[in-house]
Amino acid sequence: MINESYKVTExxxxxxxxxxxxxxxxxxxxxxxxxxxxxxxxxMLGDSVFSEDIGQEVFINLYxxxxxxxxxxxxxxxxxxxxxxLTLNEIKRRKRFFSLFxxxxxNEMYEYEIADHETEDRNEASEIVNKALLxxxxxxxxxxTMRMLQGYSxxxxxxxxxxxxxxxxxxxxxxxxxxxxxLKKL
Amino acid sequence: MNISEIKKLxxxxxxxxxxxxxxxxxxxxxxxxYNFSNNFADKxxxxxxxxxxTMNREVNFVKYMNFAFYRIALTGVAAIVILLISxxxxxxSISFNSFLGLRDNYDESIVCLLTGN
Numbered sequence: 001m002i003n004e005s006y007k008v009t010e011x012x013x014x015x016x017x018x019x020x021x022x023x024x025x026x027x028x029x030x031x032x033x034x035x036x037x038x039x040x041x042x043x044m045l046g047d048s049v050f051s052e053d054i055g056q057e058v059f060i061n062l063y064x065x066x067x068x069x070x071x072x073x074x075x076x077x078x079x080x081x082x083x084x085x086l087t088l089n090e091i092k093r094r095k096r097f098f099s100l101f102x103x104x105x106x107n108e109m110y111e112y113e114i115a116d117h118e119t120e121d122r123n124e125a126s127e128i129v130n131k132a133l134l135x136x137x138x139x140x141x142x143x144x145t146m147r148m149l150q151g152y153s154x155x156x157x158x159x160x161x162x163x164x165x166x167x168x169x170x171x172x173x174x175x176x177x178x179x180x181x182x183l184k185k186l
Numbered sequence: 187m188n189i190s191e192i193k194k195l196x197x198x199x200x201x202x203x204x205x206x207x208x209x210x211x212x213x214x215x216x217x218x219x220y221n222f223s224n225n226f227a228d229k230x231x232x233x234x235x236x237x238x239x240t241m242n243r244e245v246n247f248v249k250y251m252n253f254a255f256y257r258i259a260l261t262g263v264a265a266i267v268i269l270l271i272s273x274x275x276x277x278x279s280i281s282f283n284s285f286l287g288l289r290d291n292y293d294e295s296i297v298c299l300l301t302g303n
Contacts, residue, residue: 052222060233172201
């Protein structure tokens, strides 16, 4: 269980305490940011045990790179960047895996992700959101996840994904077109 | 909110000037939320602990290897020193020939020894 005294503690103190080997402090960081990480990971990969593994990887990576965190950016931004990188790497890994066995790697990968997601019980709104997300090309999906689920502005999305603002803007309009045709079918 | 309104909301989130915080808030109100399992923090902690144990094992292995290397190296150096001393005591000098165990052999006799002629 997490120590109650850490509930109101500042990020910097939590980081410092974690670096000093305080497990409760790191547990508090996990508790504070797991929902944010879940939105990115599950939005991008679908709702499954694999997503939870990636979520755990995010915090394990954070734990090992915590000494490199200078506090110049928010801890949430730092964690979000780890989550984005690990999720995109997982998508690349899946794409490589599917391309080994099939010429239609992309389509089969999306079908797999949607089928994987369908094992969970969800309400109608969640179904639509998840099917829309998983049917999108990953480069558009990450932008939709950042905006629709995390509530990031265009500028914040560009910073998070290390993309020029112009690229994000052009992807927004292309993703919107793709979304419209996907949602028509749902 | 009906399905078509949710679809409109999703599409509007890709407009550059949309208030995305409002969109994500509305979707959350509609039950679009993401969470890991209840004991997620404990799972992370367990994985960190097991990774720590593995890392400790690796560190110990490297430590033991270094220790073994120094012991073997020191033993080897000691053996060489003893060999040189014993050669010096037996031969009276530490020449290259005495080190190789060659005494009064000439080059010709070595050639005979190797070729058999």
